[in-house]
Each structure stands twice: as C-alpha cells, then as structure tokens.
Amino acid sequence: MKFDKNSKILIVGLGLIGGSYAQALTDKGYYVGAIARRAETVEYALSKKLIASGTTEVTRDYVSQFDIIVFALYPKIFIEWIEKYQDYIKDGAILTDVTGVKRSVVYDVQRILKSTVEFIGAHPMAGKEVYGVENSDKRIFENANYIVTPTDDNTGDAIEICKKLGHELGFKTVTQLTPEKHDEMIGFLSQLTHCIAVSLMDCKESKDLVDYTGDSFRDLTRIAKINDAMWSELFLLNKDELLKQMDLFSQKFAELRNTLENEDINKMREMMRISTERRKYFDKK
C-alpha cells in the first residue's frame, strides 16, 4: 500500500481523539470518513467539516473503500469490532489505533486479524480534560509525542506509513518503542501520575481549601478530573506494570517520610537535590 494524498482514511470512534484526528487529516487534504455510535456525532462532524462522510452503520460497502483505518475506541470495544467486522476491510489496508496501553491490545489484534491486512499499534500522547467530538482540536498534537509500537510481525512499510501518519497529524515528535517498553513508560509517566492525582484529590473534601490553593496543588490535581470508564479499563490492562510503578513511588515517598520522622535533614536535603537536578531535564526547550 502507498500512503499518499489519494489514500482514504477511516476513523472508527469519534471522541476527542478521533475527532481531532479527523480534523487534522481533513485539513491536510485527505478524504476522511468516520463511523460513530450516535447519529448526532456524525452530523456534528459533517457540519463542522471534520469528515467527508460518516455513518453509524458498519457495512461492507462503507468500510471496504478505506486504505487506512484508525481505531479510536476503548480497548475492549476495539477488539470486539475487529472480531465482528474485519471481513469488511479491504486487502492491503493498514490498521492502527490510539489506545493508551499496548501489550494487551497489539498482540491480541494481530493474532485474530486476517492475514491480508496489517495492524500496527500507535499511541498519540495527547489529550484534554474534556471529552467528545465537540471538543476536537488538532492543536493538542502540536507539542505532543506520537509513539509507534511495532512487533516482530510488522513490516517496515507499515511502520513507515504509521510514522508518516503521526507527522501528517502534526505531532511534534514521532518515536518508536516495543509494546513492553511503551507500557512500562506509560505506567510510570502517565498512569502513576493519574493515580497520584486521584489519591491526593480524594484525601479531603477540600471545598473550604479553594481560597488558599496556589498553583502547586492545582498542578498536581489537574489530571484528577478523569474519565473513570476509560482510565479504569486502561489501568487494569496494564495492571502488572502499574502496580510496579505505584510500589516504586510508595517506597520513595516512605523514604522521604522517614527522613522527616527521624529529622534526618541531610538525607531529606539530598532527596530534594536529586529531584531538583533531575527535574531540569524536563524543562521545555
């Protein structure tokens, strides 16, 4: 398959990410179609010119015209979709996804998929604290990273097509990781941080604290506003890694607590100097 301006791209699932993909690719001149659950979603996307066509019915006629299919669905629904409708996909098509965990999705999909099409996993590390097609905004990709997660079953061509898709979407960087490395990294950088934010926000009723709240608390709890259906599914699909990362954090937090309990000011300051030194890598360039 060639990926060029004549390639027709289908987005399955028009939430915030699916809608933003549609917008970015339509604006680049591609023919973008969509399948959504609700008619209102399709109507909205058509009226805002996010897509060229759309439907709520999954039919062979509609699906078979597309060269690239992006699944922007929750992981379990995504796998069910493949089981149910993969026959409609035309030979040679490239499939990809946007799922936030990889081991539990990529290998399953590749195992059940017919041999005439190829699935290559990807994770667009972008989002907002709002959901739904109405909040679609391709600008969320501008400063974000797009990670392609091939397995040994993927061809070099599919990897290149998937990377090109990341660039066409407008991501700042496009990188590549194994599904295993991806899940370890995401367990630490994203899932653990969400666990921390949720736990912190759950500590107290807090309403009376609003007046006293500076930026620190606001920054640490921004992501405590969380889509519980989606994130609980992602957490469970990465259970082993996330537990490991949570335990690592608990251990460090207990270490710091003990320096306070024991008034071990040298150790406490050393921990602060390490964090100060390491945080410098993350200053945005």
Add this chain to the structure above:
Amino acid sequence: MKFDKNSKILIVGLGLIGGSYAQALTDKGYYVGAIARRAETVEYALSKKLIASGTTEVTRDYVSQFDIIVFALYPKIFIEWIEKYQDYIKDGAILTDVTGVKRSVVYDVQRILKSTVEFIGAHPMAGKEVYGVENSDKRIFENANYIVTPTDDNTGDAIEICKKLGHELGFKTVTQLTPEKHDEMIGFLSQLTHCIAVSLMDCKESKDLVDYTGDSFRDLTRIAKINDAMWSELFLLNKDELLKQMDLFSQKFAELRNTLENEDINKMREMMRISTERRKYFDKK
C-alpha cells in the same frame, strides 16, 4: 500607628519575596528601605529602584526610622534577628513576616518581643522556581493569596494594617487564619504536594523519558525543583502536621492500589468520580 503613604517600610532580607515586596511597595509610592546580607544585593536593589535606601549593617539609626518592618528571612534566622536587634525598633512599629509555617514562628516571636511593638504573622502564598533579588517580580502576587495569621495577643489595628499591606502588595485575596489552621492547610496544600513531587522525581533516573513526557508528569514534578535549605527547614518546623498529611495521602494511595490489585473496578471508578467531582471546585474562575 497609622499606615498611610508616609509610613516607612523596612524589608529585612532581599530574596525573591523580599525583593518583590520592595518592588510592589516602592511602585505604590512608599519609602522602602532594606537590610540584606550582601552588599551586591543592596546595590542591585538600589540600581533597579526597588528600594530608596539599603544597608548590610544593622544599626539603631537605620532601623529606628521605620514604621513597618517585614521579615523575609528563613525562620530560624528571623528569630535570631529579633533576639539580637529588637531594641533598635521604634515604639509603636508593626512587624510582620513571610514565613511559610506559622505556629513555630509566631508564638516564639511574640513571646520574646518587647511590649512596645507588635508582631503579626502573614504568609504570602506566592513564589517561583527561581530565587534571589534578581528574580524579583511583583506580578507573582497578582493571582495569589495573602494570609494573615493573628493570635489572641494581636490588636485589631495590627490585623487591619497587615491586611492593608496585603492589598497594597497587590494580592488577589487577603484572608485570615489561626496559626494552627494555617499550618494544617499548608501542610496539605503545599508541603505534601512538594513531598509528592520530590518522591516522584526521585523514583527513576528519568533522563531517557524526556521524549515521552506529556504535560501530566511535567505538571506533577514542576515543584520538584526545590530550595532544599529552605524547604527542609519548613518541613521540620511543621513536622507533626506534615506527617499527618503524608500518612493521609499514603492511605488513599494504598486504597487505590488495592482496587487495582483486587481488580475492584467499582471502587476504583468511585475513587475517580470523587476526584473528578472535587477537582471542579478548583477550576480557576
């Protein structure tokens, strides 16, 4: 004492906060003097017109001309200063401070202070991840909260003067708490959040993760860049409260961890819904 445009204000300690106080009050038309440890600091503040006069020598002649004295020093140095130089302060003067913990400072200072002057504690909840007079910037007060922490020993007049100072500095809100309530609140909102950020940053070497880091991790670790001398002192001076807040957080974090371990998806989603609901209070208006 009356606090009006003729009041002369002395800032003791010209770091980021002292320098920003000086800038804000000078710009409002007050006569602002300063005492700093290093001659370069005084010279810098004079050259940038942050202050009208300044010195590195603590003398009766200099100190005795001021009506309001703001101590922008580390807690221990502040108490030592009072013990050593309080005789120089003129009768009727109002003293205040900027210290981030209150119980351990306010009562000690009030106990040792001569009866002809009055000390009233205050905490400007503002800051930056940089330090020193060169980074002075009165705009850090614009969206911030100024907390006055009177005790039973304070007069209504002093409380009013201290609140007026908060308004003159340009704080968005000026509020009032007992030293006890203040330390509980700051233990949770500020000190605990710094402990979390430091622990998270200390978990891994992390340099190789920079490319994959989205806003969540950056937001949660922004305050991991920390002045270890100042914060370790503040932590120890609020040890009992901070330990309580750290233990509360550990308990909630362990609860969330257990929902994952036990795949108790209902409880996990419930914790996420609570955090989502509560975080809404903190959306900036």
